[in-house]
Amino acid sequence: xxxxxxxxxxxxxxxxxxxxxxxxxxxxxxxxxxxxxxxxxxxxxxxxxxxxxxxxxxxxxxxxxxxxxxxxxxxxxxxxxxxxxxxxxxxxxxxxxxxxxxxxxxxxxxxxxxxxxxxxxxxxxxxxxxxxxxxxxxxxxxxxxxxxxxxxxxxxxxxxxxxxxxxxxxxxxxxxxxxxxxxxxxxxxxxxxxxxxxxxxxxxxxxxxxxxxxxxxxxxxxxxxxxxxxxxxxxxxxxxxxxxxxxxxxxxxxxxxxxxxxxxxxxxxxxxxxxxxxxxxxxxxxxxxxxxxxxxxxxxxxxxxxxxxxxxxxxxxxxxxxxxxxxxxxxxxxxxxxxxxxxxxxxxxxxxxxxxxxxxxxxxxxxxxxxxxxxxxxxxxxxxx
Numbered sequence: 001x002x003x004x005x006x007x008x009x010x011x012x013x014x015x016x017x018x019x020x021x022x023x024x025x026x027x028x029x030x031x032x033x034x035x036x037x038x039x040x041x042x043x044x045x046x047x048x049x050x051x052x053x054x055x056x057x058x059x060x061x062x063x064x065x066x067x068x069x070x071x072x073x074x075x076x077x078x079x080x081x082x083x084x085x086x087x088x089x090x091x092x093x094x095x096x097x098x099x100x101x102x103x104x105x106x107x108x109x110x111x112x113x114x115x116x117x118x119x120x121x122x123x124x125x126x127x128x129x130x131x132x133x134x135x136x137x138x139x140x141x142x143x144x145x146x147x148x149x150x151x152x153x154x155x156x157x158x159x160x161x162x163x164x165x166x167x168x169x170x171x172x173x174x175x176x177x178x179x180x181x182x183x184x185x186x187x188x189x190x191x192x193x194x195x196x197x198x199x200x201x202x203x204x205x206x207x208x209x210x211x212x213x214x215x216x217x218x219x220x221x222x223x224x225x226x227x228x229x230x231x232x233x234x235x236x237x238x239x240x241x242x243x244x245x246x247x248x249x250x251x252x253x254x255x256x257x258x259x260x261x262x263x264x265x266x267x268x269x270x271x272x273x274x275x276x277x278x279x280x281x282x283x284x285x286x287x288x289x290x291x292x293x294x295x296x297x298x299x300x301x302x303x304x305x306x307x308x309x310x311x312x313x314x315x316x317x318x319x320x321x322x323x324x325x326x327x328x329x330x331x332x333x334x335x336x337x338x339x340x341x342x343x344x345x346x347x348x349x350x351x352x353x354x355x356x357x358x359x360x361x362x363x364x365x366x367x368x369x370x371x372x373x374x375x376x377x378x379x380x381x382x383x384x385x
Contacts, residue, residue, distance in 0.1 A: 004375055005082040006032040007105075009073070009096035011057055011089035013041020018288075019088070019113075021047055022176060026364045030372060035080060037073060037096065057091050059241050061127075070095045077103035083375045084109065087139075090116050094131050097138030107374045110139035111172070114285030115152055118306060119210050133158045141374075143367075145285040146171045146310040167366045170310045174358035175291045187269045192259050194231050194273065199337045202274030202298070204235045204267045204289045205281075207252070208242040212280030212303065217248050217258070218326035219278070223334060224257060230337070233274060234260040235267050271296035276336045276343065282323050284308050291358055294350035299343045301332040311358070317350035 006027055010016045016038050024034050024047055033051070040054040055072045058065050073096055077085065087096035088111040100108045117128035136142050136159035143165055144150035150164050166172050189196055201220060207213050220232040238249060252260050264270065267289075271277070277293035277300045284307030291311060293300055300318030302308045314320040319335065321328035336343045 003031055003033040004084070005035060005080055006371070007035045007037060007077065007080065007082045007085040009037045009085065009087040009092040011039070011059060011092045013038050015089055016041070016047070019173070022360060022364060023367065024050060026368050027371070030368050032083075032371075035082065037076060038092075057095065059091060066091070066095060070099055073099035074102050077105055083107060084371060086111055086371075087135075088113055090128075090131070090135075093135040097135045101138045107141075107371075108139045109141050109143060109371075110135055111143045111145065112136075112149060112153065112285070113145045114283060114307065115149065115156075116283070118152070118283040129156065129158070136163065139163070141165065141370075143167060143172050145173055146307050148306045148310050149285055152306055165370075167363045167370075168357070170357060171286055172363055172367075173286060173288070174360035174363055175288070175295060175354060176360050187273065189273055192233065192261070192270075192273065194233065194259060195229075197229060199228065199230045199275045200233050200273055201230060201276055201278045201333060202233045202235075202271065202293075203278055204264075204270070204292070205279070206242075207234065207236045207238045207244060207249075209244050210242050210282045212282055212323065212329075213244045213252075214248045215280045215324060215326040215329055216278055217251055219280070219329035219333060220258070221251075222326065222330040223337075226334070228334070228337065230257070232258045233270065234258060235262075235264045235270055237263045268292060268296070271298055274298055276301060276333055277318075278302075278329065278333060279308070280321070280323070280326075280329050281305060281308065287311060291354055294347075294354045294358075297347035297351045299336050299346035299350065301329060301336065313349075313353070317346050317353055 008020055016036055027034055028049055035051045037053045037055055039057045053076045055069050057069050077099055082105055084107040085100045085105045086109040087093045093110050097110060117125045120128060142159050142163050144153060147166050147170050150166050153159050153164055154161050194200060203216055205211050223230050252258050271293055277298045279302040281303055283305055286307050290300060300312050302312050302320055303323045304320045305323055312318045312320060319332040321332050
């Protein structure tokens with residue numbers, strides 16, 4: 001008997017490597033043949049045992065190319081006849097969801113990792129909301145990546161409560177907590193050109209406007225203007241889809257107090273160099289880097305926004321400030337850098353919270369159980385398209 005086919009869809013190969021390896025391994029162990037549909041990506045090693053079908057998918061709106069991608073995905077699904085598809089990231093969720101519906105895939109999941117429309121206005125906001133509503137409508141089940149994302153989905157009428165779920169009490173994805181997943185530091189401050197006596201603000205992620213990069217850099221400059229011996233360590237690349245302003249980019253590239261290392265495949269060793277992890281994002285689904293910082297025992301300064309509030313407890317594991325407020329970021333960072341005892345206590349609580357509530361093995365088991373229940377044959381029911 002042939003194995004049931006499960007198709008995962010993502011906007012980029014980077015997203016595939018970041019979010020799917022453990023999920024794919026879990027489903028392979030449960031007997032599924034896994035196929036990934038994504039744009040052709042970088043030359044990094046592919047996930048072992050996975051079949052890939054490459055389709056060019058733009059992150060931004062591109063009607064002609066989007067229609068062409070929709071037809072390509074539909075043809076792939078019609079040929080594969082999968083038992084289930086799990087689409088994620090906004091554009092793939094829309095195109096892959098529509099293609100799955102048109103192809104008659106019997107079980108369709110949308111893993112909703114964030115709400116892009118939250119930082120837009122006017123017609124663009126209406127268009128993005130309509131796209132999300134259509135993507136949810138094409139799915140039988142919407143897995144919301146965090147509790148606050150689910151609350152926003154229901155509040156904004158994107159999907160009915162019965163169609164949405166969170167696989168845990170707070171989130172639908174955690175971190176692997178085996179000892180080997182938290183390696184000893186192999187990077188030193190000297191390697192990064194950072195003095196041992198300086199305090200370090202750290203950031204890991206895409207260098208985009210929505211990640212609050214301008215506020216991050218402005219907060220760093222405010223602290224330095226106050227006489228603080230502080231350095232800013234940045235891990236991540238600039239992106240053209242949501243660019244930071246020119247002045248901020250130039251300061252990152254030229255300021256000797258800012259250590260910009262670009263994209264780093266394994267950022268975990270770098271957390272040990274940080275005194276505080278700063279993540280002034282405008283919107284988020286979950287913020288995996290917040291969990292990584294917590295595992296490393298680092299206090300966090302972030303924002304009161306969707307996704308963040310599920311994993312950072314204000315005054316307990318970090319400090320939360322309003323979005324787009326550099327002065328508030330600087331004050332919160334200054335508080336943590338001044339009070340080493342507070343910083344240490346927050347870091348310890350953050351690490352313990354991850355171990356108690358964000359163990360990824362729990363969510364993988366629940367996801368596998370949900371999917372197995374979906375594909376079990378039921379002769380009393382006729383599956384509709």
